Amino acid sequence: MREHTNTPRLQAWHGYLAALLAALACTFAGYAMQPRFDLVNIAMVYMLPVVGIALLSSRGAAIFSAALSVILFDVLFVPPVGVLNIEDAQYLLTFTVMLAVGLAISSLRERARLEETGRINHAIEAERERMRSTLLASISHDLRTPLSVMVGASSSLAEHGEQMPAAERSALALSVSRQAQAMAEQTEKVLQMTRFELGDLELHRDWNSVAEIAGPVLLRLREALAQHRLLTDIPGDLPLLRVDAPLIAQLIGNLLENAARHTPPGTVIQLGARKLEQFIEVTVEDNGPGLPEAALAGLFDRFREQRIGNTSGGVGLGLAICRTIVKLHGGEISASPRAGGGTRFTFTLPAEAAPQAPAEQESAQP
Amino acid sequence: MTDTRATILVVEDEPEIRRFLRSALGTEGYKVVEAGSVKRGAIDAASHKPDLAIVDLGLPDGEGIELIRQVRAWSPMPLIVLSARAGEAGKIAALDAGANDYVIKPFGIGELLARVRSALRGVVRPSGGGHTLKLGGTAIDLDARTASRDGTPIHLTPIEYRLLTCLARNTGMVVTQGQLLREVWGPAHESDTHYLRIYAKQLRDKLEPDPLQPRYLVTETGIGYRLFCD
Known part of the structure; x- marks a missing residue:
């Protein structure tokens, strides 16, 4: 978009220069032609730059070119030479014709340019529309399925609960509860992505440790990770980071959940962190089947899962939210094939010089 | 579960939410008092002297945090906040005003009951001396x-x-x-x-x-x- 608004301005500036150079060129050509051609033909030569400038540059440059051509032609070729002869109606006509041609061409060109811009805007609008309908489709799928379960199971309970065996009743109730829980999580993700896109988010940074953020996440995801083998490698001496802890917790949680959801049971999932020069790097890797190269590109775009045929739930916002959180913190996130099979997600967070707590006076100990 | 039948005040304006809270807390053996507003909640807290209160943060006649301040001014009873808000600021404000714990809506009943039990246990235990x-x-x-x-x-x-x-x-x-x-x-x-x-x-x-x-x-x-x- 930006290129399109800049281009005509550049051409306009160049247009005036081109008009000047073209008029000079015509003047030389005119002198060369003078012995053998009529004045009216020399006037035709002066018409050329007007047409050219009107085609290639702005309306202003075209008017400038027409005026310049008429003045030069009048002063240098129409007798008496060396005087601007404005009373001669003939040459006023010449000027009017040149101006009319210049304006006509540049307005035609303007119309074509507007149509082009309109076409581009239309394409952008269409893309936006496509995103919107993808979002709607995925949300309605993600909401309708659990809603169907909830309405069906709960109405069964309400209407036939008494005739059911107790185990049947609890199974139905549990499925209502699980679906509702999943729906609550999806809703939260959509709301959060919306807040991100509206720019309605302020980071609450304070000093935190990766280990302390990761602990509660692992506790919360105990059930989701129960089928996998979890390994952790977070050194105790990592420096503290100034981050928004709940967002980083969500980021780590999304990556772990993502790994658990897309790899078969028994897969090893490893959460690691290490200090680099100016960053702390956190990795979530698995030794699952891995992702094809094609799927790695655009992995952090919204609604990706829907596009590659999502069967495991989720509107595909999880990784997009991850990317936004990392960017907000001034870090980078990427996904790559893991050496030896599987996928490796890595994000970095800038490490500032971490402050120390004041030393304690141990003499206060009773 | 509780032999002394602890009394729990529920301050929540949504009748459907009160319904399942009443049912679950009742099943656990607690005596439940219900209020739907800050004003009603303050009156019930004073007259029923509950052992614990569960307070929704968004009430029709004011903020739940107001009620928390009022109750905390005269009672050490544990206060658990029901918060629909995702933001941490609201929870911290409620906790700093005197609430002891929070549960985020939507919550599973198991989570809430665990908090209630934990809060009541916390009160019974360290009654001075021998910490x-x-x-x-x-x-x-x-x-x-x-x-x-x-x-x-x-x-x-x-x-x-x-x-x-x-x-x-x-x-x-x-x-x-x-x-x-x-x-x-x-x-x-x-x-x-x-x-x-x-x-x-x-x-x-x-x-x-x-x-x-x-x-x-x-x-x-x-x-x-x-x-x-x-």
Whole structure:
């Protein structure tokens, strides 16, 4: 978009220069032609730059070119030479014709340019529309399925609960509860992505440790990770980071959940962190089947899962939210094939010089 | 479950939410008093003298935090907040106003009941004197300032004792970062969260079997800490 608004301005500036150079060129050509051609033909030569400038540059440059051509032609070729002869109606006509041609061409060109811009805007609008309908489709799928379960199971309970065996009743109730829980999580993700896109988010940074953020996440995801083998490698001496802890917790949680959801049971999932020069790097890797190269590109775009045929739930916002959180913190996130099979997600967070707590006076100990 | 039939005041304006709270709390053996507004809640808190109150933050005639301030002015009863808000600021404000814990809507009933039990237990236990904490194999005497792990004495620093004392006042309940920093290091250090991170790590290294996944000194990310005892 930006290129399109800049281009005509550049051409306009160049247009005036081109008009000047073209008029000079015509003047030389005119002198060369003078012995053998009529004045009216020399006037035709002066018409050329007007047409050219009107085609290639702005309306202003075209008017400038027409005026310049008429003045030069009048002063240098129409007798008496060396005087601007404005009373001669003939040459006023010449000027009017040149101006009319210049304006006509540049307005035609303007119309074509507007149509082009309109076409581009239309394409952008269409893309936006496509995103919107993808979002709607995925949300309605993600909401309708659990809603169907909830309405069906709960109405069964309400209407036939008494005739059911107790185990049947609890199974139905549990499925209502699980679906509702999943729906609550999806809703939260959509709301959060919306807040991100509206720019309605302020980071609450304070000093935190990766280990302390990761602990509660692992506790919360105990059930989701129960089928996998979890390994952790977070050194105790990592420096503290100034981050928004709940967002980083969500980021780590999304990556772990993502790994658990897309790899078969028994897969090893490893959460690691290490200090680099100016960053702390956190990795979530698995030794699952891995992702094809094609799927790695655009992995952090919204609604990706829907596009590659999502069967495991989720509107595909999880990784997009991850990317936004990392960017907000001034870090980078990427996904790559893991050496030896599987996928490796890595994000970095800038490490500032971490402050120390004041030393304690141990003499206060009773 | 509870032999004394603890009374719980539920202040929530949504009748459907009150319905399942009443049902679940009743099934657990609690006596339930219901109120739908700040005003009604304040009256019921004074007249029924409940053992615990569950307060929704958004009430039709005002903010639940108002009710929390009012009740906290005259009663130490545990207050659990129901918060629909995702933001941490609202929860911290409620906790700093005197609430002891929070549950985010939508919540599973198991989660709420666990908080209720934990809150009621916290009240019954440390009724003055003999502040001894038992965290698995670690025993800590907060008054004598001695500690041992699996029978072997371990050393805790004065600040570590102060931190534990502060958290032990309401075991199982949330104490905000701000409260801890104010009480342990003083009001000037209210936003020096790195002090807390450093000391929490030190304490976990001394007390927890697995410091990465702590059982006793638990972080409420972005909010504060809880201390669980055995």
